[in-house]
Amino acid sequence: MIITKKRDFKELIENIKNYNKFFLIGCSECATLCATGGEPELLAMKETLEADGKKVTGTFLAKTGCQVLGTKVELKPFKEALADTDCILVMSCGAGTQTAVDLFKDTPVYATNDSLFLGNMTRLQMFDERCSLCGKCILDKTGGNCPVTSCPKGLLNGPCGGTNEGKCEVSPDLECAWVKIYNRMKRIDQLDQMRKIVEPKDWSAHKNPMNINVREEKEESKK
Amino acid sequence: MSFQQSLNSGKFVVTAEVGPPKGTDIKEMLHDAAALKGKLDAVNVTDNQSAVMRINSLSICKILLDLGHEPILQMTCRDRNRIGLQSDLLGASVLNIKNVLCMTGDHPNAGDHKEAKSVYDIESVQLLKVVDSLNNGKDMMGNEMKGATDFFQGAVVTPEANPIEPQLMKFEKKVEAGANFFQTQAIYDIDKFKEFMKSARKFSVKILAGLVLLKSAGMANYMNKFVPGIIVPQDLIDEIKAAGKENALDTGINIAARHIRQLKDENICDGVHIMAIGAEDKVPLIMERAGLL
Numbered sequence: 001m002i003i004t005k006k007r008d009f010k011e012l013i014e015n016i017k018n019y020n021k022f023f024l025i026g027c028s029e030c031a032t033l034c035a036t037g038g039e040p041e042l043l044a045m046k047e048t049l050e051a052d053g054k055k056v057t058g059t060f061l062a063k064t065g066c067q068v069l070g071t072k073v074e075l076k077p078f079k080e081a082l083a084d085t086d087c088i089l090v091m092s093c094g095a096g097t098q099t100a101v102d103l104f105k106d107t108p109v110y111a112t113n114d115s116l117f118l119g120n121m122t123r124l125q126m127f128d129e130r131c132s133l134c135g136k137c138i139l140d141k142t143g144g145n146c147p148v149t150s151c152p153k154g155l156l157n158g159p160c161g162g163t164n165e166g167k168c169e170v171s172p173d174l175e176c177a178w179v180k181i182y183n184r185m186k187r188i189d190q191l192d193q194m195r196k197i198v199e200p201k202d203w204s205a206h207k208n209p210m211n212i213n214v215r216e217e218k219e220e221s222k223k
Numbered sequence: 224m225s226f227q228q229s230l231n232s233g234k235f236v237v238t239a240e241v242g243p244p245k246g247t248d249i250k251e252m253l254h255d256a257a258a259l260k261g262k263l264d265a266v267n268v269t270d271n272q273s274a275v276m277r278i279n280s281l282s283i284c285k286i287l288l289d290l291g292h293e294p295i296l297q298m299t300c301r302d303r304n305r306i307g308l309q310s311d312l313l314g315a316s317v318l319n320i321k322n323v324l325c326m327t328g329d330h331p332n333a334g335d336h337k338e339a340k341s342v343y344d345i346e347s348v349q350l351l352k353v354v355d356s357l358n359n360g361k362d363m364m365g366n367e368m369k370g371a372t373d374f375f376q377g378a379v380v381t382p383e384a385n386p387i388e389p390q391l392m393k394f395e396k397k398v399e400a401g402a403n404f405f406q407t408q409a410i411y412d413i414d415k416f417k418e419f420m421k422s423a424r425k426f427s428v429k430i431l432a433g434l435v436l437l438k439s440a441g442m443a444n445y446m447n448k449f450v451p452g453i454i455v456p457q458d459l460i461d462e463i464k465a466a467g468k469e470n471a472l473d474t475g476i477n478i479a480a481r482h483i484r485q486l487k488d489e490n491i492c493d494g495v496h497i498m499a500i501g502a503e504d505k506v507p508l509i510m511e512r513a514g515l516l
Contacts, residue, residue, distance in 0.1 A: 152330050152332070152341075153301075153327055153328075153330060153341070153343045153346065154343050154346075155327065155343070155346050156346060156348075156349070157346060157347075157348040157349070157393060157396050158348070158389050158390070158392055158393030158396065159384070159389050159390060159393065160327050160347075161379065161380075161381035161384065161390075161408050161451065161452050162329075162330070162451045162452070163384055163385075163389075163390070163451060163452075164385070164451035164452070165385050166385075166386070169330065169333070169451050170330050170332045170333075171332075178389055179386060179389060181389075182386070182388065182389040182392075191392075194389075194392060195392055195395065195396070197348055197349075197352070197396050197399060197400060198348075199349070200305065200344070200345045200349045200363070201344075203344065
């Protein structure tokens, strides 16, 4: 899921100081699990804004805020409230924010959160980054652990000189990705794979902005 | 004799490090370098070491070359992508710089521009292969070039890394990728270093033992605590302590000289790389006491 963090509130207030009537959009997926844009956070934001003398015209929890068409349909009952709104606050990720930008051409939209990474939830509200969405997976070469993500240098051919009793030089809280990979490959009897030089990564596999049309690709593969 | 010729001749070679300064005043650096002239087989010029922004390695290599030194260009992958690295390598080649030391490079987190976007488009093993490719007249994509480079390329290794196995696997990859010589992270325990050399001697590459001059007991303790892969044994720390504050540096010089002498006399490795870290003027004294001058 997409991990988000609440933005600095002062910065947000500065952005929206010239507006008075707000509509708040949260998301029932990632932002709810991150406690940055679920029902309680929408309510808290409403109270904060109202305490500041602002008006909140409505609050809405999108089922999946990155789904543009679905969100558009879900927003239909809020037509009146939205007509009386001069600023929209989106309490999900950057993708959710830009769904709103797509849907409301004439209304300013602000994000209340910073989007951080694609995370695995390890325990309640604890998240780790395991995948960087680099576009060309190398997990088959590294025993299923991703050094592109978990090594601060993204090394592909083994640990640097900064590895320190299984920890990373960048932070003692961080496990050395390559010691982890080594231990894993030893356990699954794939050290020979680790001895092979991994060639430079094809970074062209991820070029901003990415887009994909799965339906078209399916049609193509049928031909 | 060039650095490459010296190494291949079987001579016990000595290199030392020169760190380009931050800023344009290079008087002090040139003064330090002058003290080393004619004494070393090569002088190693660091590339924004510890991720602290300074003059680039290439410019200082060229200045030192013109002054009659033989420079080793350190190249890290932290700040340049594959286009920049290859382009700088071609530039170094036309400036007649012959030796290149390929490294991944310290993370920006260690330096004075922590907010920098680190590049690491490729890393040390891959950079060695890139140099090999340029030496063969092709860029890393296989495109033919007008004129090949003629680099003598080396790499680094940490003999006291813990755990050692993945470090040794990477060492072997660097050999396979074309490294001709290795410069090690600082070593202080010669017996442990001999163990590493047993693994290294299986390959036809030259090994220069890294020596960091101990300037005080505090420095030794600091490195033990904060520098991964460096272990200063307690008996050396005690030796410096026993000598007293005024004699600490002198004792450090003696330790370095003693280690060099042992490495050479017992034919443990092919040479040494001295990192004096701010006390470059003491390098000739170390060499003198080691019986190399």
